[in-house]
Amino acid sequence: MSSYKDIIARKNWITAKALGFDYAKYEQGGLAFDYEGMMNNTGYTLADIRRIQLETGVGNTPLLELRQITRLARKYAPRGKGARIFLKDEAANPSGSFKARRAAISVYHAATLGYEGVVAATSGNYGAAVASQAAMRGLKAIIVQEVYDSKGLGQPEILEKGRACEAYGAEVMQLTVGPELFAIFLQVLETTGFFNASLYTPYGIAGIETLGVEIVEEVRQKASRDPDAVVITHAGGGNVTGTARGIKKAGAMSCRIIGASVDLGGLHMASDADFNRKSFTTGHTGFSVPFTTWPDRADVPRNAARSLRYLDSFGTVTQGEVFYATEMLAQLEGLERGPAGNVSLAAAFALAQTMDEDQVIVVQETEYTGAGKHPTAQLTFAESQGVVLSSGDPSLSVPGQSIIIPSHPKLLRFKELSMEALRLSYLRNALAHKGEGQLSPREVEFLCEDSRAPQSMVWQASGK
Amino acid sequence: MLSQIGSWVEIAWVAMTPSERAEQLPESSKTVPVVAKVRGFALESVALGAELSVKTLAGRTLSGTLVDLSPGHTHSFGRPQPLLLAVGGALREELKA
Numbered sequence: 001m002s003s004y005k006d007i008i009a010r011k012n013w014i015t016a017k018a019l020g021f022d023y024a025k026y027e028q029g030g031l032a033f034d035y036e037g038m039m040n041n042t043g044y045t046l047a048d049i050r051r052i053q054l055e056t057g058v059g060n061t062p063l064l065e066l067r068q069i070t071r072l073a074r075k076y077a078p079r080g081k082g083a084r085i086f087l088k089d090e091a092a093n094p095s096g097s098f099k100a101r102r103a104a105i106s107v108y109h110a111a112t113l114g115y116e117g118v119v120a121a122t123s124g125n126y127g128a129a130v131a132s133q134a135a136m137r138g139l140k141a142i143i144v145q146e147v148y149d150s151k152g153l154g155q156p157e158i159l160e161k162g163r164a165c166e167a168y169g170a171e172v173m174q175l176t177v178g179p180e181l182f183a184i185f186l187q188v189l190e191t192t193g194f195f196n197a198s199l200y201t202p203y204g205i206a207g208i209e210t211l212g213v214e215i216v217e218e219v220r221q222k223a224s225r226d227p228d229a230v231v232i233t234h235a236g237g238g239n240v241t242g243t244a245r246g247i248k249k250a251g252a253m254s255c256r257i258i259g260a261s262v263d264l265g266g267l268h269m270a271s272d273a274d275f276n277r278k279s280f281t282t283g284h285t286g287f288s289v290p291f292t293t294w295p296d297r298a299d300v301p302r303n304a305a306r307s308l309r310y311l312d313s314f315g316t317v318t319q320g321e322v323f324y325a326t327e328m329l330a331q332l333e334g335l336e337r338g339p340a341g342n343v344s345l346a347a348a349f350a351l352a353q354t355m356d357e358d359q360v361i362v363v364q365e366t367e368y369t370g371a372g373k374h375p376t377a378q379l380t381f382a383e384s385q386g387v388v389l390s391s392g393d394p395s396l397s398v399p400g401q402s403i404i405i406p407s408h409p410k411l412l413r414f415k416e417l418s419m420e421a422l423r424l425s426y427l428r429n430a431l432a433h434k435g436e437g438q439l440s441p442r443e444v445e446f447l448c449e450d451s452r453a454p455q456s457m458v459w460q461a462s463g464k
Numbered sequence: 465m466l467s468q469i470g471s472w473v474e475i476a477w478v479a480m481t482p483s484e485r486a487e488q489l490p491e492s493s494k495t496v497p498v499v500a501k502v503r504g505f506a507l508e509s510v511a512l513g514a515e516l517s518v519k520t521l522a523g524r525t526l527s528g529t530l531v532d533l534s535p536g537h538t539h540s541f542g543r544p545q546p547l548l549l550a551v552g553g554a555l556r557e558e559l560k561a
Contacts, residue, residue, distance in 0.1 A: 002484075003480070003483075003484035003485075004480060004484060004485055004486040004487075005486075005487075068559060071559060072555065072558060072559055075558065075559075117522060140522040140523060141522065142520075142522045142524075147501075148499070148501075150493075150496040150499075152499075154539070156539045156540075156542075159537065159539040160537075160539055163537040163539070166503070166521065169521055170521060170522065171502065171504070171520035171521045171522035171524060172502070172503070172521075173500055173501075173502050174500065174501045174502070175479065175498055175499070175500050175501075176496070176497075176498055176499045177493060178485065178486065178489065178493055178498050179486050179489075180479070180480050180485055180486055180498045183480075183486075184479050184480075184498070184500065192522075192524070268490045270486075270489055270490055270493055271490035271492050271493055272490070272492040272493040272496055273490070273492035274490075274492075323548065324551060327548055327551040327552060327555075328551070328555055330552075331551065331552035331555055331556070332555055332556070332559070371537075371539050371540050371541050372539040372540070374541050374542070375545065375548055376541050376542045376543065376544060376545050376548065377539070377540060377541050377542040378542070379542065379545045379547070379548070380542025380543045380545070381542065389545075389547060390547070391547050391550070405547040405548065405551070409555065409558060
């Protein structure tokens with residue numbers, strides 16, 4: 001058996017072999033690399049990607065106007081405020097989430113290169129997406145998940161995602177809590193010789209660009225304008241990066257890119273004790289904050305998901321607010337959907353009230369729901385883990401200890417994080433990775449591109 | 465109880481011992497191993513708790529301790545939640561008012 005350290009030391013070698021992608025070509029010395037060069041070199045144009053996704057029924061999901069929810073938001077907004085809220089119903093993709101877009105290109109590419117199978121490390125919808133796409137293209141699939149605490153108790157939502165993978169014919173390797181997931185995933189790549197269908201490759205991100213393009217095209221058609229804001233549930237950064245790139249490719253340059261995450265502040269993601277005290281397994285701050293402030297913690301040499309390049313603002317909602325938004329969508333709009341998109345919906349409900357009536361805000365995804373994923377499943381589980389449930393002001397809840405369902409729709413809030421603080425944190429992380437030695441002019445330029453920070457902030461971070 | 469050859473079973477094994485794990489783990493994770501579980505078709509007939517090889521859905525042969533003879537999916541929708549049951553009606557009233 002190899003230790004975590006031994007396997008991670010071989011990471012770049014294993015991933016290069018399992019991707020057929022030459023990351024070294026884009027390195028520019030030290031911290032710097034040619035991001036756009038890497039992204040433009042997948043060998044697939046936007047038109048190719050649309051064609052590949054169409055082959056397996058991915059994309060072209062409906063954009064729905066949430067008329068009742070818009071009407072409700074306007075009730076609490078100042079006169080003239082209350083943007084029209086639209087929702088991109090990504091649950092209509094073959095595996096029930098936008099992740100099918102991400103998997104489509106990776107699996108197509110793996111099939112083209114002649115790989116026998118694909119492997120992905122994911123506890124989320126991406127597993128089912130890879131398994132579903134692999135089934136369509138005749139490839140084998142192995143999904144490595146983090147599911148259980150050390151007592152063998154599984155998080156209900158992740159158990160459901162494992163079941164879905166199995167339904168599509170994938171082998172599911174289920175692990176107990178810990179960052180070792182990535183190392184064990186690399187071991188599987190090494191022993192099988194399968195393709196690395198990582199969430200963070202240029203293929204995975206390019207697959208999401210079509211989502212951004214479709215949103216712009218459909219909003220133009222339905223509202224005769226560009227979307228003014230798109231709210232994106234933010235975790236590892238791929239959803240934000242791919243969607244934003246698509247929005248810009250479609251020419252909606254003034255559209256605000258807003259990231260939303262569930263606040264799980266205070267809970268440690270690698271903690272065995274904290275693991276089952278959370279009711280959300282993705283789209284939360286436990287992923288989004290570390291990945292925003294240091295993207296290269298992923299299972300590839302260079303992460304293609306780099307959210308600071310695109311985010312105009314980023315904020316949080318509470319677990320109780322997302323459950324409330326889930327009820328709101330089901331009961332007022334007749335759409336019973338899973339938690340991921342409802343993070344953005346809770347945020348959009350609050351944000352719409354600050355925007356003009358003729359403006360358009362888009363909730364960028366929905367996902368399927370079912371056993372384990374449903375609010376009733378999560379609240380039942382939370383209570384069994386000692387989390388106290390109540391009704392009231394959700395801003396008073398403490399992740400892992402309490403969940404407060406808003407007692408009134410006016411109590412839904414979007415708590416913005418400081419972009420400046422996130423940029424500074426990114427720069428500090430980058431400098432810690434740099435270690436000793438002077439930054440080259442290209443490294444300084446790269447850090448400014450990657451974080452959208454002014455040069456003065458680079459000097460501030462380095463203590464100069 | 466013995467596994468039937470060809471039956472659907474679950475095996476488990478220690479993927480990393482505490483000393484092989486990543487550094488800088490929170491206290492509650494440091495002292496426990498990383499355990500892996502996989503389901504597949506039994507290649508041998510053994511008792512629960514014995515070593516067994518299985519063939520997975522991806523066609524791999526993996527070995528571990530037999531932990532379940534007929535592993536199903538038992539996650540559910542949970543119990544009705546009074547806090548959520550109140551939301552729909554209240555929202556409809558808000559829209560009317």
